[in-house]
Every structure is written in C-alpha cells, then in structure tokens.
Amino acid sequence: MFRDTLGLALKNALRNRRRTLLTVASISISLFLLGVLLSVYHAFYHQEGPPEQALRLVTRNRVSLTFSLPEYYEQRIRKVPGVRELVPSSWFGGVYIDNRPENFFPRFATDPERIFEIYKEFTVPPEQLEAFQSERTAAAVGKSLAERLNFKLGQRVTIKGDIYPVDLELTIRAIFAADVENQDFAMYFHRKYLEEALPQSRRGMVGTFGILADSAEAVPRIARQVDDLFRNSERQTKTETERAFQLSFVSMLGNVKVFLLSICGALVFTILLVAANTMGMSVRERITEIGVLKTLGFTSGRVLTMIVAEAVLISLAGGLVGCGLAWGASGVLRQSQLMLSGLSFSPPVFLISLSIALAIGILSSLVPALGATRLPITSALRHSG
Amino acid sequence: MVNDLVVEATDLHKEFQRDAFQVIALQDVHLTVQKGEFVAFMGPSGSGKSSLLYIIAAIDRPTRGRVKVLGRDLLQLKERAMADWRNENIGFIFQTFNLIPVLTARENVELPLLLTHLSRQERAEHAATALGLVGLSDRMDHYPRQLSGGQEQRVAIARAIVSDPSIILADEPTGDLDAQSAQEILTILSRLNRDHGKTILMVTHDPHAARHASKIRYLEKGQLLPEGAPQPE
Numbered sequence A: 001m002f003r004d005t006l007g008l009a010l011k012n013a014l015r016n017r018r019r020t021l022l023t024v025a026s027i028s029i030s031l032f033l034l035g036v037l038l039s040v041y042h043a044f045y046h047q048e049g050p051p052e053q054a055l056r057l058v059t060r061n062r063v064s065l066t067f068s069l070p071e072y073y074e075q076r077i078r079k080v081p082g083v084r085e086l087v088p089s090s091w092f093g094g095v096y097i098d099n100r101p102e103n104f105f106p107r108f109a110t111d112p113e114r115i116f117e118i119y120k121e122f123t124v125p126p127e128q129l130e131a132f133q134s135e136r137t138a139a140a141v142g143k144s145l146a147e148r149l150n151f152k153l154g155q156r157v158t159i160k161g162d163i164y165p166v167d168l169e170l171t172i173r174a175i176f177a178a179d180v181e182n183q184d185f186a187m188y189f190h191r192k193y194l195e196e197a198l199p200q201s202r203r204g205m206v207g208t209f210g211i212l213a214d215s216a217e218a219v220p221r222i223a224r225q226v227d228d229l230f231r232n233s234e235r236q237t238k239t240e241t242e243r244a245f246q247l248s249f250v251s252m253l254g255n256v257k258v259f260l261l262s263i264c265g266a267l268v269f270t271i272l273l274v275a276a277n278t279m280g281m282s283v284r285e286r287i288t289e290i291g292v293l294k295t296l297g298f299t300s301g302r303v304l305t306m307i308v309a310e311a312v313l314i315s316l317a318g319g320l321v322g323c324g325l326a327w328g329a330s331g332v333l334r335q336s337q338l339m340l341s342g343l344s345f346s347p348p349v350f351l352i353s354l355s356i357a358l359a360i361g362i363l364s365s366l367v368p369a370l371g372a373t374r375l376p377i378t379s380a381l382r383h384s385g
Numbered sequence B: 001m002v003n004d005l006v007v008e009a010t011d012l013h014k015e016f017q018r019d020a021f022q023v024i025a026l027q028d029v030h031l032t033v034q035k036g037e038f039v040a041f042m043g044p045s046g047s048g049k050s051s052l053l054y055i056i057a058a059i060d061r062p063t064r065g066r067v068k069v070l071g072r073d074l075l076q077l078k079e080r081a082m083a084d085w086r087n088e089n090i091g092f093i094f095q096t097f098n099l100i101p102v103l104t105a106r107e108n109v110e111l112p113l114l115l116t117h118l119s120r121q122e123r124a125e126h127a128a129t130a131l132g133l134v135g136l137s138d139r140m141d142h143y144p145r146q147l148s149g150g151q152e153q154r155v156a157i158a159r160a161i162v163s164d165p166s167i168i169l170a171d172e173p174t175g176d177l178d179a180q181s182a183q184e185i186l187t188i189l190s191r192l193n194r195d196h197g198k199t200i201l202m203v204t205h206d207p208h209a210a211r212h213a214s215k216i217r218y219l220e221k222g223q224l225l226p227e228g229a230p231q232p233e
C-alpha cells in the first residue's frame, strides 16, 4: 500500500521533468545556502570546544578587549583557590608580508613555558618545544597555519607592528597540532621579547590571562573571585569561561545570531513560497485526474497522501543535493578562512536541513492538495484542463 | 424477484446552486433497472443524464429522494464507505477516457486493484486478463499517448471491469470516437452484458449506439420520460 502510493507519487513527480528539475534545483540551492549558514551558526554558538576548554577561563579588561591589564595581576589571580595555572597573552596584531586576508593569522605574545601547559589540546614534539622555549625570538605556529602559509621549522618571519610600535624578527622553532582539526591556526612567541623591544612606558601590560581551573565545578566561583579582587582597582577585570569569551568575540561582529537566523528564516520562507506555487500549479493541472481516482474508489485521504508524498520526494531530493553542496562548501571554507575554522557540516545541521526540506515538502503541498481532494468528484470531473 | 433489482431510484431530485440561480438537474425521477439489463439514456444536453449516472455510481448524492443500488441504500453510506462501495461495485467509463498519462495501460488498469488486498502478482494477472478481454494484450506497456482514442477507451473499459463490478456505467463512451472505434467499444459493452452478465447503464447521444441496448430511456429537463413513451423529436 505504502509502496504503491510512493510509486505513484514518484511517477507523478517525473510527469513534468523540467519543472521538477527546476524545483529540485531551486530547493537545493536554498538548502545549500541554508546548510552553510546553519553550519556557521552551529560553529559559533553550539559547537563543543575541546574537553579541556571546560576548565579554562579568560580574564580581560572589564571595559573591552582593546584595553589591557597590568601584568602584576597574575600574582594575585594565582592565589585564588582552584586556579591551577595561568598564562598571560597579548594580541600582537601586526602585518605579515601585506594586508591581504590570506596572510592574516592571529599572533600572540605569551609565556612559552606555560602556554602548552594550559592549552593541552595542542601537542608539540618535545625537542621542538624545548627549542621554542630556549630561544628568545622563537615562535611556535599551528599545523594548519603552517600548511596554509607554507611555514617550515627554522624559517624567519618578520612581523611589522601596528598596535605595538615594533617589528618582530621571529624564527619558527615549533609546529603544534590540535587534536581537533583546523583549530591550530595561531602563532605564539615570547612575551619577554616583545617587552624588551617596547619603550619603557608601554611595558608591563597584558591583554588577557588564560586560567586553568582545578575542576569544572570551580570555574564559576573562580570567575567571581577574580573579578572581586579587582573590583576597586583602576582597571577592573571581566572573567568568563573561554567559551563565553570566544562568543563575545563573535558578537563584536554585531548581532550575528539574529542576523544569521533572520537570513535563514527569509530563505526558508522564500523557498516555501516557490515550492507552494509549483505544487499548486501541478495539482491544479490534475484536478480531473483526482476526480477519476476518487471515482475508482480512492479516498480523499489517499489522494492527499499521494500528492504530499510527491512534494516530499521532490523537496527531499533538493534537500539532499543542497546538503551535499553545503557539506562540500563548508569543507572549502574551513580550509580557507580563519574565522570559520570550526566550520563543519555536522550531523545535527544535516538533520535540521533535511527536516526543513521535509517540512517544505509537506507545507507546500498541503494547501493545494487539501483544496483539490475536498472538491466534490462531480466538480473535479467537470474541471477543464 | 426483488433480488434482481439492481437500481431502485424513487423520487430523485438533484439541484445545483450556481451563483444566485438554482439549477434543477433532476426532478421526480423514478427508475428501476433489472439485473442483466443494458439501458441506454438519451436526451438533450443538460437534461440530467450525467447527474443521474453519478448518483447511481455513488459519486454524488441526490438533493432529495431515495436510491438503492444492489440492495444498498446509498444515502446511508458515509464518504469513505461510498468510496469502498464504488471500488467494489461500480465500473465507470468516461467520454474522455480519463487515463492517467504517467501510467502504462497495465498500470492504469491496476489502479482500482491497489485498493484491494491482492498481491502484486495477482494484480498483474487480473490486469492482463481485463486487457485481454478488450483485445489489448499486446499494448499493456504502452502509455496512453502511444494509443489511439479507441484503444484508450478500451483500456478505460478494462480499468472499469478489472475488479469485476456488477454494474458498468458509461457516460457517452463513444462520444469522442470515430465510427469504427465506437463500434468496437459497443461490441465490447454488448459482450460484457451478454456473456458476463454485467448490468450496463449507458448515456449516449447516438441513436445507433443506443440500439445496442436492450432498453432506451429518455430524459428531458431533468425528468425521466415514462418507459415506452415515444421518442421526443
């Protein structure tokens, strides 16, 4: 019974091949865009970081990320119970070769002794770690960054300062790899080297402190206690989980969440209208046939199921093609753009996209199908066309 | 011989509301049809021939009156039961054939069987038999557009008889056909009536076609003229 209905639906779907193909194409393009947008959304807001991330916090200037903190805060934060380790780091900014986006990557001045203690998801070969730690001008780069810009061990890299009035001459001594694909896209170098190059007046400041907690339970309390420490200082702090910190970074781009979701919504709505129009057209052409089927003893419900099944077949076909395209595209984007390094067309996004395709199929056909199947047989048979 | 009454219609009225107008399609129709009869209905356009057929086929309900077909009071049936009843008891043939263009001849004929409990295999066999009966064994896998009008109508007849209904209703079955194809269709209908005992009610405009029937009834302005009444000019 089910199989017969599906068979009929398939034959009807192929009735007007060109129209079906165009519908499948437009649904797949929309679902492709939707899939990519949902992947971006997912990467920003829902992706679990590495498990180590649950233990980490970031302390920054309360006013904004562009303001710094005195380095001596480190000693006081260290005394907060539950803080196992912490590391200062400063966003260097600067220019490598030129301003083209493909030459952009994050560069941090940090403490080479501690950075890989806290970011345990990065693995460095021991001899490279030693080389990185023992040379004042050494730099460590992530594996995906090294692959992208073709960095080799021993290579000299010049970075022109912009936030800081100094140019850095660095030598790559270590390449570290993240256990999650493509998360290793930054460069780290010695904060001491930067400090020495700076004029006296600009020394002694730090961008952020990365804190490693003893346990995940201690994290909220540490955040509170650290901020309480500096409540009456000239430079107050804001301490939050690393995950929340990353999201606040994203929100600097404006209200990305609302923006993404409204584009997705508009996209779904548009394709729903297109699909409804097409289904309406193809149902109207078949009013007489529907009357014939009912004359033969088909119930309205069965004819309705057949029409909806046809629309679902079409929209799922479009959905699958669109998901395939989105899967391919998110792979390409992941390789190319830093902001989207966490991007992947994950199973939840796949399921959501397909459910949307399914819903489009059902909703687009339900109204015309209801109208046509409710029509009395005599009216349907008298229908011309 | 009450059991042999296939159709018993009493005081049938059918009205349609068209905008502000009340269109009377049937009024005061009394009709009985015996098992095994071949009745032709004639009358001018708009006289209510199709309306009468639709009511007997349980496709439509009268506005007033009673109608019993094969001993079943059709007005008692709910929508769903009416559909099942049609599927089991009625074979309907249209003037314009009304085959489903995306299905082959055999698939078209199998359609009514999709609603039964027959297996795939059994359905295929029944369809092949029905197509054999109308002389189209060699056209089973053709699509409607690959068939002539006469062949299409024969497929439609096969579809109407495939579930072995007792009654065949045909609404101007030869109206769209050339003389030779029409003759073939009428021959098949006569055979179904004579050899297979089917009760046939056929609407036609063509006096020649009507002569194949055992009885001719005339409709005029929604009224069924008395049996044996002279043919209106």
Ligand SMILES: Nc1ncnc2c1ncn2[C@@H]1O[C@H](COP(=O)(O)OP(=O)(O)OP(=O)(O)O)[C@@H](O)[C@H]1O
Binding pocket: A378, A379, A382, B016, B017, B018, B023, B024, B025, B043, B044, B045, B046, B047, B048, B049, B050, B051, B052
């Ligand atoms: N669904 C409907 N809605 C409104 N009016 C209808 C409907 N069906 C039939 N009628 C009207 O009822 C009357 C009888 O129609 P019917 O189709 O039964 O005539 P007919 O004898 O079959 O005519 P024809 O020879 O042209 O097929 C006509 O006036 C027709 O316009």
Ligand SMILES: [Mg+2]
Binding pocket: B049, B050, B051, B171
């Ligand atoms: Mg008619």
